[in-house]
Amino acid sequence: MQDVQKEKLRLKFLGCLLGAAIGDALGARWEGRRMSRSEDIVFLAERLEQLIYTDDTHMTIGVAESLIESKGFDGEHMAQTFIKNYDAEPWRGYGPGPPRIFRMIKDGEAWYSAANRLYRGGSFGNGSAMRVAPVGLLYSRDLEKLREIAYQSSSITHSHELAREGASLQACAVALAVNTPSDEDIDKEAFLSKLQNFIPNQLYQEKLAQIKELLGEQDKAKVIAVLGNGIEAPRSVPTAIYCFLRQPQSYKDAVIYAISLGGDTDTIAAMAGAISGAYLGIDAIPPEWLAKLENKDYIESLAQKLWQLAICPA
Ligand code: F2R
């Protein structure tokens, strides 16, 4: 790879992880609310002194740390990293499931089986999709490997098929965004076709078809009714992809639109921000938002290390 291409890729890796963290931190202020006006979200974003992230970014950090330290996926290591991080900062607003899984693993359950004991058939919450961006970055040049690692990383806490498929779909969207040059107009239909060819699950296939139908839609209530804005993976991952594809040339517009839909705003904005940042790169993120992000330098260092691992695998 030429140096100029490597540098473009580096900016995309940084844009992805920082874009996800900012989406999470901005969206956290609106999580669980109804639809909001974009002006109100921008107004609050300007007034916040610091952007404090939640479990979405905390777990994304865990995925990145583990992939870097293990030079690839190691389930036991990733599970122990999640537990260590959770024990240090349990107040990050975790969903109900992961802390119960962490307790089971601490009590001796294997990392690959604990999640099966939660809910009926495992969790289909969006908790494994919201943290999967580092997998999308590291395996962006090998989509079958990406699928395998997305499934496995999901299985630590979310073993339901809809969660595993949701995580792999989000990782694939990040990978496609990394692989698509941002200096030419994105072919939205081609982007969606690639996702449809990738994902075997019927429900996600239908959602991706609905995204195409909704691209010009002005009525947010219709978008929410069709795609969803909830805590479940199938009611949030396609919505995040939609938020990106609706306004692919503006990170700010994609994230603000995601938050304006209400519901699981931190998570949908984190996932939309990851895809948008991976497509546009760090330079597209408003500098005043970057400057206010908690632990910005550490998240940036993780993105940098993932990039080094991706261009020069062990
Ligand atoms: N927890 C939150 N938000 C609550 C407010 C936090 C507050 N602001 C604070 O500061 O404390 N957000 C975070 O949780 C979501 C990710 O959740 P995760 O990790 O997927 O959790 P879980 O428990 O696995 O699943 C979530 C819910 O989905 C339903 N569900 C899942 N599988 C099910 C099944 N098989 N059958 C029935 N229901 C199932 C359950 O209601 C789960 O509780 C993100 O939004 C993150 O930001």
Ligand code: MG
């Ligand atoms: Mg959260």
Ligand code: MG
């Ligand atoms: Mg959330």
